Amino acid sequence: MSKLKRTLALLATLAMASTAFVACGGGDTESKEESKADNSAAESKDDAGAESEDAGTESEDAGTEGADLKLADDGDCLTIVCWTDTDLNNMFDVYTEKNADAVVGETIKYQNCGMNGGEASTQYATYLNSGDDVDLFVAEAGWILNYINDDSFAAPLSDLGITEADYADAYDYTVKIATDNNGVLKGASWQAAAGGFCYNTDIASEKLGITTPEDMQAAIGSWDGFKATAEQLKTATDGAVTMCATLGGLWQCFSTATGAAWVDGTTLNTTAVKDFTAMAKEMVDAGYVNPAIDQWTADWTNVGLNGETLGYFYSTWCLGAGAQLEQNGGTAGNWNIVVGPQEYFWGGSWLCVSPNCDNAKMAADFIKTFTVDATTMEEYALYSGDFVNNKTAMNNIVSAGTNSNALLGGQDQFAVLADVAAGIDMSATISKYDQSLKDTYLPALRDNIDKSVDEVVAAYTSDALAANPDLSAE
């Protein structure tokens, strides 16, 4: 019997040892205790910060007063979940300059959980559910509806004392999209994602003889002009330089400009897909664009770096320091931007509030700073190159005429894009399926580019329904 006891004792010890190992690994409990210890210190810091803000006597501070905050304010670090961090880095630069109590990594930080743009939406759900600290999260047009229509992910902005009235000066569509099925505002965008066509001025002047953006716009102001210019370029370079880098860029310009919806209710809408497939095939067959180059890949970057494409379709968030324009060869300043064949927009990101937010004060202040406060938004636009979601701010910048983007050889992208931004309205066509359908269409197009339009559409329809079985074909 004693042997049995000894055995049991040994087993118990082993079990305990193994749990000890596990506890080491967990790390979570440890950090929580740590954060509790830090709490008191952080709180006092927070208070000090709030007071100093009050001293600044900004009118909107009335809104951030405790009474309107329905969410907790006992956390020590404002955590923003995002899937690409270029914007947040720029925002943090601007924000920390204004707020002494915002220290990146200590009282404010971001968590980049996106493996990449398309997959980010799937990563979000698990991340937001995982119990890790989340105060705000950034959602993209392609999949924002999935999150704001779920109360366990997104809380109303009114919980932070922010109402629709704050957005009188914003571009309307940004407010409409962030309003959920029950009419509650759940997100605020800092940008109006107008897009344009950026081209390499060296290639344009050498091969096409076009030296000013005005001439370029005159040449490619329509799809016919775009194709004619492409033909000219092809002849001049023996097919070594394509007109634009990717089918993905063309698609973005074509589809959003025509205002085509991916779905009507739960029925797949393939009108735009058919039209674009025909155009894409024409352009690929003629050699104006290389179908093997995927959007956002290293190849996409390389064709720009190596001067193998005339231009890219870029949204405003591609034009700032450290963004795509720079990465794809814009460092020498030999690029210009024009509106392109059609006015279009690309993407757009919203700041949403998690119901588990525990830094309400700073969260509210952060959202207001970048989506309501015209002064800071103007500053941010100039700093980051992004087209901000505030008409006054943008009008000020354009009318002052002092903005010059070094990457664009001193050109002012805001002047080019101001009208485009005013015309954006995707609120009627956006659906929760958009990201998934876009991710299905472009590969289907690429894989079947040598087949007929009907075959491409059939392949897309089949893949789209397999990915979203609750949709039906036309």
Added chain:
Amino acid sequence: MASAAQRRIKSISYAKYGYMFIAPFFLVYCFFQIWPLIYTFILSFQGNQANNGQWVGLDNYNTILFGEGMAAGAADLRGEFLQSLGNTFILWFGNFIPQILLSLLLAVWFTDATVKLPGKGFFKVVMYMPNIITAASVAALYVNLFGDSKYYFINATLMNMGLAEPIAFVSDPVISKIMVMFIQTWLWFGNTMIMLMSGIMGINPSLFEAANIDGANSRQVFFRVTLPLLQPIMVYTMITSMIGGLQMFDIPFLYHTGANFDRDLETVAVFIYYNFNKGTVEQANYGYAGAASIIIFVITALLGSFTFYFNRDKDEIAKKKQRKRAMKQYKARMKQGGLSL
């Protein structure tokens, strides 16, 4: 003959120790695996997306097997599932067969005492090495070397040597499958080789000596001695490889350049992962993922039993039968004895 102590020990029942020794395994298994398994089973009878949690009976199976479920896109979903099933088998066969042949050949060479091979140890070490590299890194390594365009190493090198157009190693439906088979073989042949080597080394050397004395040539030795005696370890290799093959995930899932996985490489495991992790609860297809899981389990179990059946230990079965017969005879005799008493 037995001593008193031995007799005493024989009379003690040790059964309770048996249960104690296997208890941790089963406790942990029940807690971490049985409930999830049952849960997956339940999920396979429940709805998807907005209908999640609702009981839908066999609808998910109907959808992914026959394309007749209530979802409008049922037929297409079935197409995707069947394609993923096909891909799983193609990719498995395509890496298992070259892998086992290569490994067997190498194992025989490395254990052949007559072959004088300098650096044998070094070769073994190098060949096992790919197996220790994280699959995520392996996929990244190959994508970065074999990318589709002229901006990647292999295509650039080939084009420097005179190739006209870059080869689509990553996105071509056929070439990408061959690449995945190659990568899987690259990853696993060393492992299989070492398993088989240990099996061959476990064979009684006197058998080889006897065969040699009898004048058997190396082919005869291989087919008449090595292969039959290697059977248990071959079964183990087969079974583990089959299980691994049917749940192949990392390389097919990560071997792509665009934003999403390549549908031409979609295996059942990728199908399950993708449908289960589609974002919010409203987006995820728990039901289809669950049904696909159960189907792949049934397939594995069938194939596994099949393998076991064909490779069962014939001696053991014969012995068992003999024992049974002896028992019967013994009982019959006892009965007779009882009657005669």
Added chain:
Amino acid sequence: MKNMKQQYGQPKDNYHARIMAKSIAIFCVCILLTLICLVPIYILAVNATHGHMDLAKNPSNFWFGSSIGDNFDTLLGKVKTGAARQYSGSFDVVQGYVNSLLIAGCTTGLTVFFSAMTAYGLTVYDFKLRGAAYTLIITVMMIPMQVSSAGFVRFMYSLGLINNFIPLIVPAIAAPAVVFYMRSYMKSSFPLDIVEASRIDGCGEFRTFLTIAIPMMKPAIAVQAIFAFVANWNNFYTQNMILKSDKLATMPIMVTKVLGFDKNVDYGVNYLCVTLSILPIVVIYFCLSKFIVGGVALGGVKE
């Protein structure tokens, strides 16, 4: 005498020549396989030392470049301007290795110990449910991980064990394939008389297992320990679903994440990131190779 030599010497020379030819052929095949195994890793390391612009202009490099320092600074988040800022803090090599090693180490220990124990229980003791238990283990072995992973992850969510190492470590106690292997091993090379002898000497059951069975099973344990370590080191599937926090990210998760930056791709950094995830483990492996491959070759199912 001369005749005899002519008569008998030739076949022997012939035999030697054949063996020689065979050995050379095998040697060539081995060299080829070695190159296939090593060259990709060499090219990877070479490319990690080139900058992005360099690689974009000429991706076909066979010798080391000079940008390794810059790539390092970018990857580790030391560059605070421009596109390079995206790497800030995503890739913490040390943290990744520590997390991966912790998980792989703990699981390996638990797997081999408890599997040996289960196999011992199944071989040494005769009890009513023995046959049933063994059949169950074989059945269970055939359940692919993905089958229950859906349910497993949901279950861990409901237990609040997401972002925790427990769901990755503790289940390792139940490793059916390892039990299957160890049982085969014990069946063929563990004499049951030893157990009886130790009982006569008054040794407890558990002590017999610890002090007699385990040392005798060393070869099998070594093989399975290596396999288990490798399997858990590479277990991207489950880790990716369970671990969401940056602090807990393991090596495979980090690599996937860095390579997932799809808006600003930097080749040199990508190559460096993959190199860093591979090289240290390869170096450790080569240092321990004698033990590892020797250990693996020692154990085998003997029949």
